[in-house]
């Protein structure tokens with residue numbers, strides 16, 4: 460039998476999974492929406508991955524990363540649970556060993572990781588400001604009636620991106636409404652939005668960081684050609700986007716799981732553990748996050764929906 464390893468990266472917007480073989484080749488992959496139901500999303504994801512893997516493989520390792528990594532680790536019966544920074548760095552350097560900067564923009568957060576010779580030297584994460592995330596781009600696309608899948612091509616078509624205030628969601632939204640009412644062409648507004656995401660990202664997570672090439676851009680938003688174009692333009696550097704750029708966290712945690720390999724053989728059949736969930740609104744700041752705490756036998760094993768650690772104890 461051949462060996463394979465499963466990596467799951469679960470975020471509040473999307474759930475990503477890959478299965479790799481002993482040589483780190485991806486033999487199965489999937490990306491689905493989490494839809495506020497991490498348990499359901501992982502069951503669905505793992506079922507799809509299982510159908511892509513042939514019977515000649517046995518599952519010798521599982522790893523989880525992302526915001527609900529502890530919960531998902533418990534469901535999948537693994538202790539290999541690591542944060543996103545580590546998982547993204549390992550996944551990316553497995554394909555691009557000389558990478559110096561990883562730019563990542565996901566559905567609800569963004570991060571930057573600086574590396575030297577494959578070692579993380581600095582990083583930053585932004586979980587609080589929505590203006591530099593995929594969720595912001597999707598909501599603004601809806602607001603101006605443009606399909607998010609057309610966003611990238613539309614932005615490439617524009618030579619006059621409209622200037623949109625990029626500092627925070629509230630400013631950006633009201634500015635967008637103003638620009639839309641002022642008769643600007645939609646393609647120029649779309650291009651302006653892509654540019655504002657880039658500027659917001661660089662002014663927040665990228666603040667004070669020395670961004671050096673090779674630069675890899677990943678996360679769901681890396682599929683947006685308009686955002687890639689403005690990263691290139693603003694940084695004056697080439698930007699590499701891998702075909703699996705949205706899956707590199709899952710790839711990284713699958714690779715990490717190999718290091719913990721034992722005699723154990725895992726199953727793609729997700730155990731049906733019953734959890735108790737308790738929800739409340741955190742009043743720690745004006746974000747008022749809807750926090751969902753997940754308990755098993757009176758022990759809190761994970762929390763969901765909090766944008767910062769304070770929400771767990773609120």
Ligand code: SF4
Nearest residue numbers: 741743744748767770
């Ligand atoms: S978890 Fe609480 S303190 Fe943290 S961002 Fe959300 S509302 Fe604010």
